[in-house]
Amino acid sequence: MAHSVRRDAPELPDFSLLKRLARDQLIYLLEQLPGRKDLFIEADLMSPLDRIANVTTLKQHDVDKLYKVEHKPIVSTSDQLCFLIRPRIKTVKWICDVVNADKAFGRFRRYKIIFSPQKFYACENLLEEQGIFGDVTTDEWSFYLLPLDDDIISLELPEFFRDYFLEGDQRWVRTAGSALHLLHSVYGPFSKVYGIGRCSKMAYESWREQVEEGEQRALQAEIGNVFLIDRDVDLVTPLCSQVVYEGLVDDIFRIKCGCVEFCPDVTSSDKSIKVMLNSQDKVFNEIRNEHFSQVFGFLSQKARNLQTAYDKRSGMDIKQMKTFVSEELKGLKQEHRLLSLHIGASESMMKKKTKQDFQELLKTEHSLLEGFEIRECISYIEEHINRQVSMVESMRLLCLLSLTENGLLPKDYRSLKAQFLQSYGIEHLLTFSNLKQLGLLVEQQPGETLTVMESRVGKLVNDKTAGKLTDAFSSLAKKSNFRALGRRLNLFRTRLGNGQETVFLVQD
Amino acid sequence: MSTWPAAGYVASEVWKHTCSHWTVKVQKCSVNINMFFSISNVFKLKESKRAVNSIRSLVEEEDEEDDVEKVSWSGEPVGSISWSVKETESSIRSTGEVRDQSFPKIHTAPSLPKNSSGYSLSSLFKEHSEKLLTSLIVYLLDCRWSVHDDVILLWQDYVSDWTPEETVKRMQQGKVYSLEKFRSLQDKLLLLDEAVNAHDGNVITAVLIYLKKSLSKEILFRELITREIALRHYIHYLKEIGEQKLLLMQYRDHLNVRDENKRRDFLKNCLSFPFSPDDATHVQDHYTLLERQIIIEANDKQVESSGQADIFKKYPRKASILNMPIITTLYYSCFYHYGESDGTFSSPANIRKTFRISDKQFLLTCLGARAKLKAWFDVDALFTTKNWLGYTKKRSPIGFHRIVDILQKNNAPVQVLQDYVNLVEDVEQKISLAQKYKCHDVIINTYRDLKDRQQLIVYRGKVEKGSSEYRKIEEILSNSVRRSFP
Numbered sequence: 001m002a003h004s005v006r007r008d009a010p011e012l013p014d015f016s017l018l019k020r021l022a023r024d025q026l027i028y029l030l031e032q033l034p035g036r037k038d039l040f041i042e043a044d045l046m047s048p049l050d051r052i053a054n055v056t057t058l059k060q061h062d063v064d065k066l067y068k069v070e071h072k073p074i075v076s077t078s079d080q081l082c083f084l085i086r087p088r089i090k091t092v093k094w095i096c097d098v099v100n101a102d103k104a105f106g107r108f109r110r111y112k113i114i115f116s117p118q119k120f121y122a123c124e125n126l127l128e129e130q131g132i133f134g135d136v137t138t139d140e141w142s143f144y145l146l147p148l149d150d151d152i153i154s155l156e157l158p159e160f161f162r163d164y165f166l167e168g169d170q171r172w173v174r175t176a177g178s179a180l181h182l183l184h185s186v187y188g189p190f191s192k193v194y195g196i197g198r199c200s201k202m203a204y205e206s207w208r209e210q211v212e213e214g215e216q217r218a219l220q221a222e223i224g225n226v227f228l229i230d231r232d233v234d235l236v237t238p239l240c241s242q243v244v245y246e247g248l249v250d251d252i253f254r255i256k257c258g259c260v261e262f263c264p265d266v267t268s269s270d271k272s273i274k275v276m277l278n279s280q281d282k283v284f285n286e287i288r289n290e291h292f293s294q295v296f297g298f299l300s301q302k303a304r305n306l307q308t309a310y311d312k313r314s315g316m317d318i319k320q321m322k323t324f325v326s327e328e329l330k331g332l333k334q335e336h337r338l339l340s341l342h343i344g345a346s347e348s349m350m351k352k353k354t355k356q357d358f359q360e361l362l363k364t365e366h367s368l369l370e371g372f373e374i375r376e377c378i379s380y381i382e383e384h385i386n387r388q389v390s391m392v393e394s395m396r397l398l399c400l401l402s403l404t405e406n407g408l409l410p411k412d413y414r415s416l417k418a419q420f421l422q423s424y425g426i427e428h429l430l431t432f433s434n435l436k437q438l439g440l441l442v443e444q445q446p447g448e449t450l451t452v453m454e455s456r457v458g459k460l461v462n463d464k465t466a467g468k469l470t471d472a473f474s475s476l477a478k479k480s481n482f483r484a485l486g487r488r489l490n491l492f493r494t495r496l497g498n499g500q501e502t503v504f505l506v507q508d
Numbered sequence: 509m510s511t512w513p514a515a516g517y518v519a520s521e522v523w524k525h526t527c528s529h530w531t532v533k534v535q536k537c538s539v540n541i542n543m544f545f546s547i548s549n550v551f552k553l554k555e556s557k558r559a560v561n562s563i564r565s566l567v568e569e570e571d572e573e574d575d576v577e578k579v580s581w582s583g584e585p586v587g588s589i590s591w592s593v594k595e596t597e598s599s600i601r602s603t604g605e606v607r608d609q610s611f612p613k614i615h616t617a618p619s620l621p622k623n624s625s626g627y628s629l630s631s632l633f634k635e636h637s638e639k640l641l642t643s644l645i646v647y648l649l650d651c652r653w654s655v656h657d658d659v660i661l662l663w664q665d666y667v668s669d670w671t672p673e674e675t676v677k678r679m680q681q682g683k684v685y686s687l688e689k690f691r692s693l694q695d696k697l698l699l700l701d702e703a704v705n706a707h708d709g710n711v712i713t714a715v716l717i718y719l720k721k722s723l724s725k726e727i728l729f730r731e732l733i734t735r736e737i738a739l740r741h742y743i744h745y746l747k748e749i750g751e752q753k754l755l756l757m758q759y760r761d762h763l764n765v766r767d768e769n770k771r772r773d774f775l776k777n778c779l780s781f782p783f784s785p786d787d788a789t790h791v792q793d794h795y796t797l798l799e800r801q802i803i804i805e806a807n808d809k810q811v812e813s814s815g816q817a818d819i820f821k822k823y824p825r826k827a828s829i830l831n832m833p834i835i836t837t838l839y840y841s842c843f844y845h846y847g848e849s850d851g852t853f854s855s856p857a858n859i860r861k862t863f864r865i866s867d868k869q870f871l872l873t874c875l876g877a878r879a880k881l882k883a884w885f886d887v888d889a890l891f892t893t894k895n896w897l898g899y900t901k902k903r904s905p906i907g908f909h910r911i912v913d914i915l916q917k918n919n920a921p922v923q924v925l926q927d928y929v930n931l932v933e934d935v936e937q938k939i940s941l942a943q944k945y946k947c948h949d950v951i952i953n954t955y956r957d958l959k960d961r962q963q964l965i966v967y968r969g970k971v972e973k974g975s976s977e978y979r980k981i982e983e984i985l986s987n988s989v990r991r992s993f994p
Binding site for chain 1: 552553555556557559560561562585587588589590591592593596597600679680681682707708709710711712713714717737740741743744745747748749787790791793794797831832833834835836863864865866868869872873876906910
């Protein structure tokens with residue numbers, strides 16, 4: 001989300017410098033393999049690369065054809081091949097296959113592998129094992145950070161979460177440290193660094209080491225304070241449904257690397273369009289953080305303004321018309337284009353969301369967050385699973401329930417898991433074990449002192465009330481970390497949507 | 509950032525602990541979730557669309573080429589990398605460019621060019637101290653310069669002086685290193701512990717690769733059991749290179765087995781793994797399900813192709829039932845095999861019993877299937893139960909409003925919908941549903957029972973003049989008037 005403006009806030013640093021640095025380094029690496037070559041790019045890296053060095057720049061540096069890395073035999077005829085990849089073993093294996101196939105046919109080529117953002121020893125080892133270590137040159141492209149907007153920069157490493165939080169692999173810790181180091185050296189020494197979480201601590205230590213290794217330069221600092229927060233400090237926020245415009249666009253159309261693809265019925269033409277969404281898009285910038293119900297009012301107001309602006313034309317003479325055409329028309333046309341796109345998107349969103357019972361979903365989520373009518377929420381989730389509505393949504397609700405309630409009751413866990421597996425397939429047994437590992441979907445541990453009271457009182461009332469009793473006792477007795485923290489940070493009064501909890505953590 | 513009034517309920521739990529009593533006070537705050545899709549917003553949307561569309565023609569007639577961002581047919585912006593990649597792909601397809609890759613070439617791969625230095629190195633050593641020279645050599649190697657073979661031998665001597673700590677540091681910085689000199693188990697473990705302390709997963713994995721090569725499995729595992737972080741990295745590495753023999757991973761492998769018979773046999777083997785008791789039941793279910801699906805699929809395929817059953821002719825199968833989840837299988841069975849006795853594998857009753865499907869699940873799935881086939885009598889039968897007096901009564905474990913939803917999605921006729929809307933207990937919900945689906949009779953009857961004259965008059969304005977509903981309202985209104993004046 002783009003920042004809200006405070007009059008006394010200093011200017012944002014110019015992050016396009018990061019892009020220039022990355023581009024220059026890439027060009028340098030490409031020049032290390034002189035002559036015409038074909039470039040194979042990994043799918044994940046295509047969008048970021050586009051924003052750093054486009055096709056023209058690449059062609060200027062002897063890149064002939066561009067291919068996507070797909071795990072099948074290649075059809076390139078060039079004598080020099082260059083691979084721009086993330087350091088994944090699967091990809092390196094594929095490259096080994098390619099090179100070995102060439103060798104088997106007696107075809108000689110030059111190969112270069114550029115690992116982004118860094119090489120891993122496991123990958124080099126694989127090259128050695130497959131016997132092609134001497135046939136390829138390997139390089140590192142230190143592309144750590146990509147500016148997505150004026151105030152958002154991203155590591156573009158989607159595998160980070162799974163690798164670190166699920167598998168416990170710390171391979172990206174140094175990468176994080178290096179990214180920090182890059183910011184530190186370009187945008188001035190940090191004055192203070194705060195952090196929450198184990199990974200933050202490790203990244204911080206890695207960064208400190210790199211600072212000590214390198215040289216100290218006194219610069220005008222543009223970044224003063226740094227906050228490092230582990231993702232698992234707040235897992236609840238990403239599980240809630242989005243209600244602001246930008247969030248809903250992501251929900252339905254998937255924003256990837258700051259770009260989104262709108263299908264034909266949004267663009268009201270017969271093809272789909274890829275659009276970049278950032279603060280350059282004036283319409284988007286104003287509605288991105290608005291609650292969805294407010295968006296319509298804004299869009300209709302803008303549309304009316306646009307119409308009045310256009311209608312001005314009819315009353316103009318030649319001279320006025322000339323000024324109009326030269327100055328205002330271009331801006332108006334662009335605004336019109338953006339406006340129609342966003343109106344189309346809003347319409348599409350409306351259609352999709354009413355179909356899926358969105359209101360009830362929101363109500364259930366809200367109840368879960370506040371901790372009321374948990375049994376009703378559970379039966380809603382049950383129904384959701386039984387109707388096979390959407391696997392990801394069902395899973396999301398289950399995790400939300402587990403996180404807000406500090407784990408499911410063992411009988412609930414068993415029953416919901418069985419129903420989920422029956423509805424969506426038993427192969428998700430593995431998914432459940434992964435989620436348990438992450439702490440997203442767990443059973444409550446038995447053995448709280450109040451259960452004695454619970455059972456005694458429970459015998460005296462009927463089932464329905466007993467359910468309510470359980471809720472009341474559990475929310476009082478068990479340390480529901482989420483609720484306690486939420487109350488302390490006063491999160492539940494206002495409906496601010498995503499990310500706000502993090503902001504409050506910082507303010508605290 | 510906009511805020512909107514807190515929706516939902518604020519429950520203040522006040523409980524008195526008098527014997528067996530407790531009370532809960534619940535206050536209702538403003539409930540405002542419906543703001544989302546309020547009528548005014550829909551109206552605003554329509555308005556904006558109209559405004560924009562009216563200008564569209566004006567905009568397009570003055571279109572200048574260079575202002576509009578060019579977009580290709582695939583939706584990619586022209587000139588972007590993804591566009592270029594797609595262009596290459598399509599050009600290859602169209603020209604059928606697959607060159608013959610087997611033409612004989614006798615080039616050998618180039619090796620690193622060697623420095624051919626004339627003078628002997630030993631003379632150099634006499635003049636400079638060994639340490640200085642080896643530091644120079646190391647520096648050259650770090651900068652990836654090529655160094656003469658003899659010099660490398662010297663370097664190997666120097667290298668033996670690096671401690672585990674220094675080695676790990678060099679690995680982190682991407683400099684040249686050597687692990688071969690750590691031969692004793694103690695040294696190896698020191699190295700591993702140093703790597704773990706550095707928190708860098710890349711280095712930890714590299715050390716583990718070396719240990720895997722130079723230690724037996726048993727010894728390595730014995731040491732890793734006490735080192736949790738290193739163990740995690742090792743497991744992840746094994747998974748990535750495809751050498752996992754871990755129990756649950758074998759189960760995941762089955763997802764790659766294409767042939768269903770092979771998969772069934774594979775699953776049978778998985779049953780012997782020590783899963784937890786709950787999971788074991790699930791795996792057992794998985795096996796049973798696949799077994800049954802294979803039988804049903806073979807049978808139905810044959811029936812469908814021979815044209816014996818009408819249902820397959822009217823609703824030809826779009827996909828095979830293999831590998832579908834249990835609920836989907838149940839749906840299929842309620843669709844194509846409804847009414848079969850529970851002796852056959854394909855009957856709904858059998859599936860329900862074997863997989864211990866709950867009433868709710870069964871009802872929802874069966875309802876969906878029967879409604880799709882517009883078998884309204886069957887739907888009726890699902891809810892009707894006879895109580896002990898012999899009277900039939902309609903009951904449902906799910907709210908009737910949900911049933912109405914599902915029926916409506918399957919285009920049930922108003923008559924059928926009406927019956928079920930009538931069964932909705934909550935009056936407000938009943939009225940709103942009836943209005944949504946135009947079940948006039950229900951609305952009229954409800955207002956009549958509520959003795960709400962005002963609403964009846966309002967509603968009379970909404971129905972067609974002269975229709976049966978209109979007449980009915982008139983009758984009720986006049987009746988009640990007569991009754992209020994004795």
